[in-house]
Amino acid sequence: MRNFTFRNPVRIIFGKGTIAKLGPEAARSGRRALLVYGRESIKKNGVYDKVALSLSESGVTVVEHPGVRPNPVLSHAREGVRKALDSACDIVIAAGGGSSIDEAKAIAAGAAYRGDLWDLFSGKAAVKEALPIFTVLTLPATGSEMNQGCVITNDETRQKFSTASPSLFPRVSILDPETTLTLPAAQTANGAVDALAHLSEGYFTTSDRDATVTDEVVHALARSVIAATERILSDPRDYGARASMMWSATLSLNGLQSLGYGGISFPSHAIEHSLSALYDIAHGAGLSVIMPAWFKYHLEHDGPERLEKFGKAVFGTGNAEGTIGALEEWFRRIGSPVRLSEAGVPASDIPRISGNAMGLIKLWGMDYDRAAVEDILGRAV
């Protein structure tokens, strides 16, 4: 087990009817909120009204910033920064999934930074401070509601990059599983794939084979994500399953899932970001294409040990190939693509994708050259 430091100060308010607690929590940090959200879904499912009522009752005024896209883009985040500054917002609130939360984080950081917002993602500058961030989660997937990271796509350069800072931990995140009862099957599946990717990136890239307690935690959460997904797909209004999925996805990227692993990397994410950036496909759908391909590459280069351990604990499989097969089969069963063609990406685009991916791979300091990326992508054909 390698040395680590861990601190996660996010206050989680979890359960039915908890959105009413947003106002009192937000009012401790500010009086004027930039409210960041996507399109119509939070108006249809009643979340918007509950958020607005709670803030208004607590005397917090709202400046609206709707229109966040599923892969949130820099230009829209820049608009948000301008609004926040022009209206002297002192807090930023996200209502939605990981996209709204990530854009809210970018805006919160950008409002406290004098330079260009992209500097904070391109590696030119670090996030040192941010406006206080609050979130109301409506789509379990990214874990952003309880971590210090965020991802933004530069819509000019087609780069999907990330940043991280302790100042990007939300002050409070409200997780009401009832907000997810109407989520379509495709979004449920995307969230499940993303959570499994978060659990597996550290597990499969660590060189430490003796962080056994973290291995156990990863297995536990992976089993929980899979079991919850299956219950939801058979009964979308199963509150217990929605609740289990919501908390499992949050725990899958709040830091606990990689403690003691030492230096890890995010190869499936690094390559998938290019699929999202170039084709605007859902992050989860991109991941279910890349993960099995990366696992095949991993098996060839790093051996069967981790795949065997993971598969035995999570799928009850007996060998590495069986684990990859079980994962592909499970992705298929929940309706998520496992080949580039199934995601609408032609194999002839592999050079274009690998070219794009090298940007993030270099920025993250990962040990993959372009041939390796093309090798992995080739396994997804």
Next chain:
Amino acid sequence: MRNFTFRNPVRIIFGKGTIAKLGPEAARSGRRALLVYGRESIKKNGVYDKVALSLSESGVTVVEHPGVRPNPVLSHAREGVRKALDSACDIVIAAGGGSSIDEAKAIAAGAAYRGDLWDLFSGKAAVKEALPIFTVLTLPATGSEMNQGCVITNDETRQKFSTASPSLFPRVSILDPETTLTLPAAQTANGAVDALAHLSEGYFTTSDRDATVTDEVVHALARSVIAATERILSDPRDYGARASMMWSATLSLNGLQSLGYGGISFPSHAIEHSLSALYDIAHGAGLSVIMPAWFKYHLEHDGPERLEKFGKAVFGTGNAEGTIGALEEWFRRIGSPVRLSEAGVPASDIPRISGNAMGLIKLWGMDYDRAAVEDILGRAV
């Protein structure tokens, strides 16, 4: 899954050589520390010297408060409060196991409270503030290094009571598994039993049968504690096993282990506290006597469901009786007592123990009358 709120802001610094980071961390909060510790062990194993050096290099002066007992007592904590006030200490540092940490927490709260220290444990007053607390953990067991609780025994009234407050979260806890390489087998076993008790109290007293993600986390940590203990008993100097035990025990009572369970209670702890208070036996040894007895009572009153689920996931057993048997057998194997007589407590003392236990049971608002407590104790004869 029931509604919950969760926030745990403790900074964990984990691994080899990390005690050197204490001074810089402590110096952010204060310049004069009350250093709370037990007897000779931290001087023998080098922890004391490392702590003293790190604090001195960071310009933090130390007021010594040695002599904490394994079940820390009120009179000694009161002495600590006087020392802290007389010397104008602005932080409290514990170096040791849960006893030193709990007494340090009591002192930190007492130094910020104008009334009598016992008020904060007897239910007369709540802890509202405390001096900043830092810990250097040398015995994985209680989880106090990453939670907001502490337990003190009133040596006049023989009451072992607890208190809790967000101000009792340590600012920073340093967990260096190397400090545990020389722990005797008995203390290793006590710690393992305590961690398993922390995991099982919520799991077995919740009335929620659908907090499945938390069930998975509990199973994962229980398996991890058991596996680490067995490795340590066969090779006490196995760093990986010591590290796994240390982090598993911390996670076993940092809040995660009961999220979504709703109202839970700590019956094994409530009864065991009387064994520690009356006979000064180790908390872990008392728990390994009470837990199987309570499980038998639980099986009769609440049915086999939870015991079956826990046993299947942790021991591979097939039914509730098998789970209790496996647990007893495992406690015996690690050298921990499973009957009152094995802990040196005569069965004729049951009325005395139950009388003492009713104090804590009432204070914690638990639904057990004296006959029930005697029924449970009778199963430990």
